[in-house]
């Protein structure tokens with residue numbers, strides 16, 4: 129299961145912010161969306177998740193079927209989005225919030241969802257929130273809450289997982305764990321992962337494919353080595369960005385260059 133946006137035109141109150149963007153979120157693969165603030169990454173991801181209605185263009189599954197034609201429940205069994213801003217419910221336990229992820233499987237009866245408890249337990253386990261299962265979500269730190277929302281998405285058990293800046297608020301350990309988790313989901317479970325990342329080095333490390341957005345258009349798509357290229361990045365972000373390849377790992381490393389790097393102490397080292 130994957131998902132594609134084809135020639136999407138998206139805007140707010142008549143102002144066009146994404147103009148003819150096409151992007152494929154492939155199964156068993158991680159696709160990273162990168163680009164400057166305001167380039168349209170979140171809007172594009174929200175359109176793929178059907179939370180932003182396109183003015184033009186299609187959202188479709190790999191067989192060409194129209195994702196906009198499914199019922200809300202059918203769509204929610206296939207695609208989920210970890211978005212940047214979700215209102216935090218007050219007085220609701222972590223376990224119950226993670227259980228929200230099961231809504232597409234629940235009907236009128238209690239035992240409509242035989243896989244529910246296992247899905248909830250697994251999702252809490254891999255995101256490291258099991259120990260806080262009985263705490264109220266409005267008492268959690270930003271990073272803890274971020275992991276609970278991720279667990280909610282995982283409990284939804286979809287073939288397409290869209291993540292908008294999932295490492296924001298997280299300490300280094302959980303940033304790395306979430307990148308690891310994305311790879312595991314793609315490699316071991318065939319999930320199509322689409323993720324907005326600001327850290328280009330994280331994008332280079334985790335993604336199979338990168339899409340570089342620039343003022344509402346997809347400027348380049350391809351492997352990290354093809355897309356994370358010094359001239360294109362420097363022009364897109366409006367600062368000098370050096371790019372190198374680690375000879376041992378083959379990983380792309382990007383280094384934005386500012387005056388703070390030109391201090392004598394750094395230059396002599």
Ligand SMILES: Nc1ncnc2c1ncn2[C@@H]1O[C@H](COP(=O)(O)OP(=O)(O)OP(=O)(O)O)[C@@H](O)[C@H]1O
Pocket residue numbers: 140145163164165166167168169170171172
């Ligand atoms: N709810 C909204 N109403 C009006 N304009 C919006 C709204 N949300 C986003 N925009 C505008 O749409 C454009 C694209 O925003 P979007 O959030 O998609 O960019 P982004 O690349 O995700 O940015 P960032 O890196 O800052 O999160 C911006 O100019 C933004 O001001």
